[in-house]
Amino acid sequence: MIDKELYRKLETIVGDKFISDSDIDRICHSYDATKQRAMPDVVIKPGSAQEVSGIFKLANEYLIPVYPRGAASGLTGGAVPLHGGIALDMTRMKKIDIDEANLIATVEPGVIISDFQNEVEKKGLLYPPDPASNKFATMGGSVAECSGGLRGMKYGVTKDYVIALEAVLPTGEIIHTGSKTLKSVSGYDLTKLFIGSEGTLGVFTKITVKLVPPPERIETVRAYFPSIIDAANTVSSIIAAKIVPRTLEFIDEECIRAVGMYTGFAVPEGTKALLLIETDGSAETAERDAQKAIDICKSNHAFEVVKANSEAEKDALWEIRRMISPALYAISKGKVNEDVCVPRSNLTRMLESMEKIGEKYGLKIANFGHAGDGNIHVNILIDPTSKEQRERAEEAVKDIFSEVIDLDGTLSGEHGIGNTKSKYLNIEIGQVELELMKNIKKLFDPNSILNPGKIFHEG
Amino acid sequence: MLIDEVKECSKCGICRSVCPVFLIANDEVMSPRGRLSLIEAMLEGVSISDIDTIRSCIKCSRCSVACPVGVKVERIVQSSRNISSEIPDNIKSVFKAALNPSEFKSLLGSSKLAMDIKNEHQLFCSGKAKTLTKNEEQLPLWQLPLLFHGNAYLPELAEKTILDNYPEYISPYIKERKKIALFVGCSVNYANTNIADSLIESLKKLGIGVFIPGGQICCGAPMLLYGDTSTASEMARKNISALRSDEFDAVITLCPACGVTMKSEYSQLLNEDIGNFVSKVCDASEFIYKSTDYMSRSNKPSDVSVTYHDPCYLRIRQKVKKEPREILGKSAHLIEMKDADKCCGLGGTLGIFHPEISTRIAEAKIESIVDSGADIVATGCTGCITFLKDQLRRHGINKEVLHTVQMINI
Numbered sequence: 001m002i003d004k005e006l007y008r009k010l011e012t013i014v015g016d017k018f019i020s021d022s023d024i025d026r027i028c029h030s031y032d033a034t035k036q037r038a039m040p041d042v043v044i045k046p047g048s049a050q051e052v053s054g055i056f057k058l059a060n061e062y063l064i065p066v067y068p069r070g071a072a073s074g075l076t077g078g079a080v081p082l083h084g085g086i087a088l089d090m091t092r093m094k095k096i097d098i099d100e101a102n103l104i105a106t107v108e109p110g111v112i113i114s115d116f117q118n119e120v121e122k123k124g125l126l127y128p129p130d131p132a133s134n135k136f137a138t139m140g141g142s143v144a145e146c147s148g149g150l151r152g153m154k155y156g157v158t159k160d161y162v163i164a165l166e167a168v169l170p171t172g173e174i175i176h177t178g179s180k181t182l183k184s185v186s187g188y189d190l191t192k193l194f195i196g197s198e199g200t201l202g203v204f205t206k207i208t209v210k211l212v213p214p215p216e217r218i219e220t221v222r223a224y225f226p227s228i229i230d231a232a233n234t235v236s237s238i239i240a241a242k243i244v245p246r247t248l249e250f251i252d253e254e255c256i257r258a259v260g261m262y263t264g265f266a267v268p269e270g271t272k273a274l275l276l277i278e279t280d281g282s283a284e285t286a287e288r289d290a291q292k293a294i295d296i297c298k299s300n301h302a303f304e305v306v307k308a309n310s311e312a313e314k315d316a317l318w319e320i321r322r323m324i325s326p327a328l329y330a331i332s333k334g335k336v337n338e339d340v341c342v343p344r345s346n347l348t349r350m351l352e353s354m355e356k357i358g359e360k361y362g363l364k365i366a367n368f369g370h371a372g373d374g375n376i377h378v379n380i381l382i383d384p385t386s387k388e389q390r391e392r393a394e395e396a397v398k399d400i401f402s403e404v405i406d407l408d409g410t411l412s413g414e415h416g417i418g419n420t421k422s423k424y425l426n427i428e429i430g431q432v433e434l435e436l437m438k439n440i441k442k443l444f445d446p447n448s449i450l451n452p453g454k455i456f457h458e459g
Numbered sequence: 460m461l462i463d464e465v466k467e468c469s470k471c472g473i474c475r476s477v478c479p480v481f482l483i484a485n486d487e488v489m490s491p492r493g494r495l496s497l498i499e500a501m502l503e504g505v506s507i508s509d510i511d512t513i514r515s516c517i518k519c520s521r522c523s524v525a526c527p528v529g530v531k532v533e534r535i536v537q538s539s540r541n542i543s544s545e546i547p548d549n550i551k552s553v554f555k556a557a558l559n560p561s562e563f564k565s566l567l568g569s570s571k572l573a574m575d576i577k578n579e580h581q582l583f584c585s586g587k588a589k590t591l592t593k594n595e596e597q598l599p600l601w602q603l604p605l606l607f608h609g610n611a612y613l614p615e616l617a618e619k620t621i622l623d624n625y626p627e628y629i630s631p632y633i634k635e636r637k638k639i640a641l642f643v644g645c646s647v648n649y650a651n652t653n654i655a656d657s658l659i660e661s662l663k664k665l666g667i668g669v670f671i672p673g674g675q676i677c678c679g680a681p682m683l684l685y686g687d688t689s690t691a692s693e694m695a696r697k698n699i700s701a702l703r704s705d706e707f708d709a710v711i712t713l714c715p716a717c718g719v720t721m722k723s724e725y726s727q728l729l730n731e732d733i734g735n736f737v738s739k740v741c742d743a744s745e746f747i748y749k750s751t752d753y754m755s756r757s758n759k760p761s762d763v764s765v766t767y768h769d770p771c772y773l774r775i776r777q778k779v780k781k782e783p784r785e786i787l788g789k790s791a792h793l794i795e796m797k798d799a800d801k802c803c804g805l806g807g808t809l810g811i812f813h814p815e816i817s818t819r820i821a822e823a824k825i826e827s828i829v830d831s832g833a834d835i836v837a838t839g840c841t842g843c844i845t846f847l848k849d850q851l852r853r854h855g856i857n858k859e860v861l862h863t864v865q866m867i868n869i
Contacts, residue, residue, distance in 0.1 A: 022508065022509065023500075023505065023507060023508055023509075024488050024497055024507060024508070024509055024512060025488060027496055027497055027500050027505070027507075028487040028488045028490075028493040028496055028497065029487060030496075031470050031496065032470065033469065033470050033471045033472060034470075035469065035470050071472050071475055072470075072472060072487070073471060073472035073473075073475075089487070091485060092485070112476075114476075133471075133472070133473075135473070135476035136472045136473055136474075136475040136476040137472070325527040326526075326527040326528070326529065329469070329527055329528045329529065330529065333467070
């Protein structure tokens with residue numbers, strides 16, 4: 001329970017409708033998509049940068065932690081109020097302002113990604129970052145985690161689109177980083193520092209992003225392969241042929257089998273891997289690239305390659321990808337999901353090692369994801385009620401991480417470190433670099449009140 | 460175990476994108492994930508001070524359809540109602556009365572509150588609406604499916620109920636091809652009697668013998684909403700035995716809430732094999748479409764335009780989508796409104812406990828209706844009809860709202 005006097009002061013800032021220490025509000029702001037739970041003492045829903053600033057000033061005075069959150073759909077514990085204190089729910093701030101003259105837009109952090117994409121689309125434009133959670137995750141959360149998604153290979157990720165931020169520092173100052181221009185080299189790039197900082201350096205109150213004209217045509221291709229190696233080689237060959245598909249998704253045998261059991265989806269016998277490829281651009285480019293990709297699939301032993309001829313057929317080709325998540329739940333009540341990423345040329349080796357690690361620990365591992373950018377979602381299927389299986393999975397995760405680092409990869413492509421991976425961070429980040437990061441955190445947040453317990457492992 | 464079902468929720472948050480209540484309330488405590496978390500806490504022994512947010516679930520099952528894990532949220536919410544609150548005595552007594560139609564009728568017909576509401580209804584019609592006082596809000600009848608929030612449009616109670624007005628067997632005008640048992644449902648029986656009148660007349664012309672088995676009572680949905688499973692089970696048993704499904708080609712419902720209750724709750728409530736009862740129950744639109752020759756008749760649609768609103772309990776929970784549209788297209792010019800499958804806002808008890816959210820959900824629906832430009836709004840649920848009439852009126856829009864079966868033209 002927080003100090004009564006502090007509660008009253010916070011209430012003066014946001015108004016009594018937007019602060020609560022009731023059990024129901026605290027319970028409902030205690031978790032995120034990792035299923036971890038930690039109860040905040042108070043839930044606050046600010047409506048402006050000024051209010052956030054006032055909250056931070058009080059939090060520093062009273063030394064109480066503040067945990068910002070959007071939709072709480074994060075996968076590494078970023079929004080979980082580990083040490084209690086204030087859960088700062090940013091979802092009231094929902095303004096969208098599209099500047100067609102400059103092909104940019106400024107949004108508030110509580111805007112749902114797909115709501116923004118839809119508004120942008122109405123103006124005949126495109127905001128390319130497209131995480132799978134776009135229908136419920138917020139823009140604030142996606143900038144804090146630097147979300148990627150399905151179009152990363154050609155269009156990049158969130159950090160490639162954010163050009164300016166209004167943020168509130170943990171010490172209460174409202175700052176502006178970057179510029180509404182497409183080029184700007186004045187001073188250090190604080191915007192990039194904030195993106196992917198997982199809510200540890202500040203809270204965004206305005207996010208300015210650039211927009212692009214949408215492609216004229218999108219072509220969708222699905223190919224079945226007799227081996228993982230053939231599929232992985234296809235990915236390398238496509239890249240070597242200087243084709244940049246907008247999407248290049250890989251799905252392994254375990255996922256295919258799960259979807260088959262779940263939906264009755266049938267694949268040719270002997271299918272060990274599947275690729276979903278989308279090319280885009282002018283009608284001519286999209287078609288030409290799709291044809292090239294089809295040829296490459298075939299020369300890499302794909303035994304069936306289908307191209308969609310209508311929107312309905314495209315939708316049908318995507319069905320298997322959409323069904324993976326529910327299908328995996330249907331065959332296994334629990335999964336440990338890691339989103340490791342390796343240089344694309346090492347994809348084949350990485351997938352081979354996943355198979356070996358699975359065998360070593362006697363665990364099923366289902367792999368799918370964004371092969372085009374080397375970002376694979378590795379899912380260890382376990383029974384979450386079995387302590388023994390959970391422990392084995394944890395050992396396997398360690399092996400996966402060290403293997404990925406050996407392959408010049410990274411622990412997380414798009415989900416973040418949060419608290420679930422913080423103990424592994426030193427596998428990837430060197431001592432000097434880690435100290436530098438900790439010092440940056442200290443500089444921004446001397447009292448460590450903002451999202452404590454995240455990114456850096458608490459010993 | 461309920462707790463195991465609750466714990467299956469992966470807390471991914473996808474349900475926040477589909478829950479009609481959350482999308483308006485924008486508050487985690489009123490999201491499916493939030494409700495499950497509160498139920499989880501309760502089951503773990505935390506005493507929750509306010510269960511109102513759990514009650515804000517309209518049980519439309521959109522979240523369960525979207526859930527990657529397959530958590531049946533509406534079922535858990537329902538079960539939780541057994542543990543979450545003591546049912547107030549006054550409501551219990553109404554539920555008990557509902558087991559006995561004559562007692563129930565006298566309660567409805569003569570109680571002071573029913574009169575008050577009747578009076579209020581008249582006040583509203585003459586433009587002098589008043590809000591119920593706090594005291595009146597606590598009266599038991601307030602919670603009945605017929606009666607909605609203060610100032611609302613309410614259908615008038617019928618002089619004579621359907622069960623009183625018709626003989627048990629109504630023979631068709633032509634040779635009998637099939638025979639059905641009609642489950643009337645409270646709302647149609649006591650108030651919206653003209654809906655049953657229309658259906659019966661059409662069935663007579665289609666050669667369908669209509670039985671209205673006596674002894675049928677409330678389906679049990681309101682009791683389930685309160686978690687009174689023992690009264691609901693008793694109702695299930697009485698209705699199953701009254702409706703004698705073995706003897707008929709179908710048991711027809713006019714209200715999707717009754718339909719869902721009988722199709723998917725009865726077998727669970729009684730925890731026993733109820734034979735082919737479930738397979739016999741169907742919505743009136745399903746029966747007309749599939750089991751009569753109405754669709755193959757050569758009538759020319761009139762110039763009247765109609766737009767159709769999907770009741771949550773029909774479209775999502777019973778997967779009935781095509782049938783009412785085909786039926787409407789047979790007699791009128793059907794205009795598909797934007798987002799026809801979005802909730803009207805009534806959402807069972809949502810309209811009672813959270814009228815402000817309910818009204819805000821309705822805004823988009825009213826806009827869709829107006830934009831469609833149709834002369835008439837049709838839908839398949841008496842709750843939706845009542846609420847849409849109320850909301851249209853509040854927006855100053857004069858449009859008829861009819862049940863699908865009232866549009867059948869033979």
